[in-house]
Amino acid sequence: MSEIEIADVAMRFHGRHADVTALERISLTVPDGQFACIVGPSGCGKSTLLMIAAGLITPSEGEVMVDGKPTFEPGADRGMVFQSYSLYPWLSVRRNIEFGPEIKKVPPAERRKTSSELIHLMKLDGFADAYPKVLSGGMKQRAAIARALAGDPEVLLMDEPFGALDAQTRQIMQELLTDIWQRYRKTVIFVTHDIDEAIFLGDVIYVMTSRPGRIRTTLVVDLPRPRTFDTLAGPRFAELRNQVVGVIHEESLKAVESELARA
């Protein structure tokens, strides 16, 4: 059992003229094995929230707890996948994937077993000994996800992992990710600005708004699993989509109005 709780987290940056509140008292709990998506416009602080969850940024207030224990530093219990892949170019795909096990001093034979399994699952067969430079964007991100999974984290944090991919590749990656998640049942926090992606992948969607960043609505996605390509065509998917779009539209209007009022 591994749940992650973000408790009353606030983040302020010291600007030149005034302090900027990036995040305002955000609380959310992702229970064991849940796939939570955070959706919001760019600049709403969703990536900052994820960095705080990872322990890479210290929040101005509040704390992050894994299984009820507060954490203040990054660690192997919270693995992270970035949009920019961030594979190590000097390591082969296999050595990249084995990076986590290697620093945990897992014996080589065991490491190899883990990496072989993940290479196959992530459809990277034949590229184990290739350097990242020869991989396509989709393959790089599959390798990066494999590397995060090889670290066997309690919680997987994903920061717009498919943001740099083209639409077709993105769809394939989403399907692959639901399959993988179905298999490992990790607790996941997935940040995206793509509403369809959030509905397709998530059990729960947190809709964030900007300035200051806060959670506007929480939506439970009751689409049955396992989800496939057909899920996207169903009426329930369209309903949920309209709901989320409605909330975001309303918020965007408000934001524009408040900008006008200030002007």
Added chain:
Amino acid sequence: MSRVPAARIAPAPLAAPPPRRRGFVRTYLTPKQAIPGRARLILAGGSFVFVVGVWSLLASLVQNALFVPSPYQVVVTWWDMMVNLGFYNDVAWSAFRIVAGFLLAAVAAVPLGLLMGSFEAVRSFFNPPINAIRYMPASAFIPLLILLQGLGEDEKITIIWIGVFFQLVLMVMDIAHRVPDEMLNVAYTLGASRWTVFYKVFLPATFPEVVDALRITMGWAWTYLIVAELVAAEHGIGSFILIAERYLRADRIIAAIITIGILGLITDTLFAIVHRLAFPYVEKVRA
């Protein structure tokens, strides 16, 4: 308006297809467009022939071998320098000074640059003086160093050290500073300690560019050495040039300069080979 069926308006399928050959303008005058490999070789070879040709022409027009020797004369002089004047000895002296000064500079500059690029505390402390000294020309230190160290090898090596160290430190600092945060963050979220992140991620991430920086500063080192040798030295290519000037031997000066160029080319090529062998994984941005 006549009612002509649409199909009739369509162009006749038998119309001649546009020519497939790409014309001269499109092949050679499209910005950033790659040209055929053979053309590239011909142009590269041609440039060499062109330079030698212009030089020969100039020499035959001036008809004064004292000041403008022909390429052939320079080759003959170079052979004479090697066989009869012991020029290889001067080359060896210069090479020794370069290697010594450059190594001493690199050994100090690379670690300090890496530390400055990764730790703001180190950067804040060292950056202001290094940045200021960088703008002081290394050659201006020569008289001072002659006062302090005399005319021996220490003085030559110190000049090269000053010329290379301050530039290299800042280049390496920039390289280290550019290592993407996310590369380090991934390692932290895989459970790596600060030390592990430093030597398993940060250091390897800088290596290829550090070798590039060494390659560039090595080229500069030659300039500082020759200046130091021109001012005062018993041996070395620079002092050879100075003596040649006293005897009005432009051919020897040119031969010596070309020798420096060739030595530079050789070291540069060596660095390129090392780079290719040591870092096969580096993505080539352009061919």
